Amino acid sequence: MSEFSHIDANGNAVMVDVAAKVDTVRKAIARGKVILNEKTFRMLQQQALPKGDALAAAKLAGIMGAKETHRLIPLCHPIALSYVDVRFAVNEADFTIGIEAEARCTGKTGVEMEALIAVQIAAATIYDMCKAVQKDVIISDCRLVYKEGGKSGVFKAE
Template identity: 50%
Template sequence: MDFTHINEQGRARMVDVSSKTDSERVAVARAVVRMQRKTIELIKSGGIKKGDVLAVAQVAGIMGAKQTSNLIPMCHPLLLTSVNVEFTIDEDNNCILIEAQVKTTGKTGVEMEALTAVSTAALTVYDMCKAVDRWMEITEVQLMEKDGGKSGHLKRELD
């Protein structure tokens, strides 16, 4: 089996994508932050002392996507053409669903950037709310959809 991120000496390398054709690439990822009911109420009412939780987490998610190649060693630096981070408050399940869509036109996909966006946004929600809810859980960080490149369009089937 050939490993694309290992060179002939068995050491790490960044994959050479120079021969690939540029194409539009899109990836959607999501994460869930589970919390106490009172934490959701504080977020909704603006009662968290650190500020507007979802506004800050949205900017953090965008920044995270832009910094992916600095955080994940084998990721290529990409010119992102769009990053959108959205939140859905699910009061029935005491959680916030975070979804990020990332786009580029290039030689490699943006799955890692989308996953980094939702992870960074979720960590920011945790950081801003930990004073009132230390036992929040960040769960279900997963790629939901990708499009572009050799593998084409793929979408996760939900149960």
């Protein structure tokens, strides 16, 4: 057997068989941010961007992204999500939009990828909504900050 979970003894990619695992309640939270210039930030706040309300669109896009994670990441299991939310922290001091996504399910495998994809799709949607007025939007610092459930227990980023 290979020492890698997604590669068999012959070097072929395989999906991990989770059938024998016990269902547990699982939760993951990921965060990232989008950095704008002052003009774009003010337009976003006032819902005055040419494409409309960036945060409303990004929230829906992030939720949709989480639900499609298994279609985007090779060998990722489809998960029956019980909850997904995308939240924003609008920071006037540095013209950033903090993004936090939370995903939950009861199942045999975790929801970390779903939370991470939700943040990244929300960030890309904000970029798309802002690109008409700013080309150098920065997406940064996407990472898992919390997870619980399964045999590895709780993870909390420092």
